[in-house]
Amino acid sequence: MSSHNPCLTCGACCAHFRVSFFWGECQSAGGSVPDDQVILITPHRVAMRGTEAKPSRCTALLGDVGQGTRCTLYEQRSSTCREFEASWVNGEHQPQCDAARHAHGLPPLLPTMEPELSPDRVA
Template sequence: MSSTSPCLTCGACCAFFRVSFYWGETQGAGGGVPDNLTEQCGPLRSCMSGTNNPAPRCTALLGDVGGAVRCTIYDNRPSPCRDFQRSGEDGQENADCDRARAAHGLPPLVLPPLPVEAETA
């Protein structure tokens, strides 16, 4: 079984949702998210540049959705990105992941099979 994350060949969530978060996560406020990749989207909210558009795409996403992708600020990404779980992670479906993938013509991720319990004699 491969340990490579399917996220490295997806990126759909980064090109589907607005990524908004508390402004205190930006570097200018003492956080880690680079200021030059954010914009203000409310009195106390910032969002990743490019995601506050009718056709969102985070400016930190490098590559083609559905191909090879990566986050250029992965270690400094905001909390919504850190908290987002791909479908199948921890054995749980994520309808938001599946919806973002579908919007880009990608199939839902297949959940891993449940472990088979050992038979008792």
């Protein structure tokens, strides 16, 4: 996929899935996720505020889904967020990305073909 990050014009995953993870990722336990941005869902798991019930939308998501978005906690985001990938970013289809986009009326991302430079071509 090109160097353009499709997530910056999407945000559907942040407004569709529950973002839950081990509480040890919170700042009070030595992690990076701000404590005031999570809610306890089990004795050992937390969820990002706004994603604990449907309809969900993470409170850290800024902007309009499908238009222009960003995470206000990007550097402090959880492992769940760090591990989620948009379809085709690394050359692989991600059905969860398609599901989130579909829930917001967005088409699935498509793979793009970037031209490869042959050894005898100069960029």
